[in-house]
Amino acid sequence: MHPEISAFTNQYIYQSLVGDHESVGNSRNEIVSRRPFPNRAAILLDTSFTGDHCINEPTSNSRLNPWQLFLSFQLIHEAYLGGSQSIGYVTPYRAQANLMELLLEDLYEKKCTAADIISATVHKFQGSERDVMIFDTVDGEPQHRAGMLLTGKDSERLINVAITRTRGKFIHVSNRSYISKHVYQGKTLRQLVQHQENHKQTVSPTEIGKWIKNQHPRLQWIHALKLERIFNDLQSARSSIVISLPDGTVMKEQWKEMLKSRDKRVRLMVISGENWHELEPYQRLDFSLPFPFIIIDQQLFWLGLPLEGVKGVRPPYIAARLDSEKVCEYFIGQFLAGE
Incomplete structure (x- = not known):
């Protein structure tokens, strides 16, 4: 050593x-x-x-x-x-x-x-x-x-x-x-x-x-207050959006509008102990995880957004965007399959 x-x-x-x-x-x-x-x-x-x-x-x-x-x-x-x-x-x-x-x-x-x-x-x-x-x-x-x-x-x-x-x-x-x-x-x-x-x-x-000097093409670190990238991904969703909203999350209107304006073919699943009927979800799982995340089309995994749901965080506010079907499958299999 x-x-x-x-x-x-x-x-x-x-x-x-x-x-x-x-x-x-x-x-x-x-x-x-x-x-x-x-x-x-x-x-x-x-x-x-x-x-x-x-x-x-x-x-x-x-x-x-x-x-x-x-x-x-x-x-x-x-x-x-x-x-x-x-x-x-x-x-x-x-x-x-x-x-x-x-x-x-x-x-x-x-x-x-x-x-x-x-x-x-x-x-x-x-x-x-x-x-x-x-x-x-x-x-x-x-x-x-x-x-x-x-x-x-x-x-x-x-x-x-x-x-x-x-x-x-x-x-x-x-x-x-x-x-x-x-x-x-x-x-x-x-x-x-x-x-x-x-x-x-x-x-x-x-x-x-x-x-961080080298962003991997499939793991990107992004300032969490810059929402253009995540909103583009949400607009491009073709089949499913899974969103974890920890209890106590106060979602801003721009997020609500973005989720409600999704393509009609896209099924929205909300993971939260609270009722988010205004998002018009296809399904809500009645339990809460301690951190927010978003899974889009079982391919893109966003961690650290929506920022309003992140607890115990101080600036700089950073989100991670992972392009990995395998990791998405893992999280869906572990936390959603039995619900």
Whole structure:
């Protein structure tokens, strides 16, 4: 490992009994120089106040977080285009790892074949190493407790594995605010976040426009107050629109008019615990998810819109537009099929 990465494990896991060979820093500097975050070996990509996106997968009860998933895919994309051919994505939760595998299969199949890019749970990753490691902790609001995988008796070993599989660039995708609120001081994850804060390794949500240099054609990051793109997609819908409106959402008139003026062939499904009869839906599912999203023609997945439905968010207001039939099928299958 590059010494900036091993500094944490040397101190907190191995009680300063392990040191760095003097050659390691120089041998890893070429990896460190690449994007994303050039010339930085250890990074905490903070997702605080970007919305309440952590939910449980209905079939397995494993946790997933689509916002952190999309950010992590963007990191893989930036790292690959930056010259890295050896990239690992790890997370404690099987649902999140499986969803990343689905996303990579759909958007990055050829690149994964040509390069060494893998998504796995931390349990499965032992014994393997990558130049770039992305560690996605998933946990965040509105979960009331951090998961046992991150705080239980085995959590130190799992976090140690996630860090020590890295040769040159370790990127920790985590909700710093949530962890400081829900994880005890003595736990390894809390110590890792504090260590990265103290060593000025944090990248805040406001810096998203600085580190995203390459928009993938099928995953676009868009200012959530600019509605032209989403409204064009809604007008182009041919068969279906699924919209999640968390309880308490106050929808602006322009949104209501856009949805009501849809093509008559388009079936509108509303997911909400509240009655949205004014939208004239074909169907309403009487439950609420904590974040808004829109699925158009089972192909386009918009996350972060309508902005009025996003809770726990501060500027900059960002939405993500994913073109992935497989991810849309997954969400429809998990959250709508049994209703």
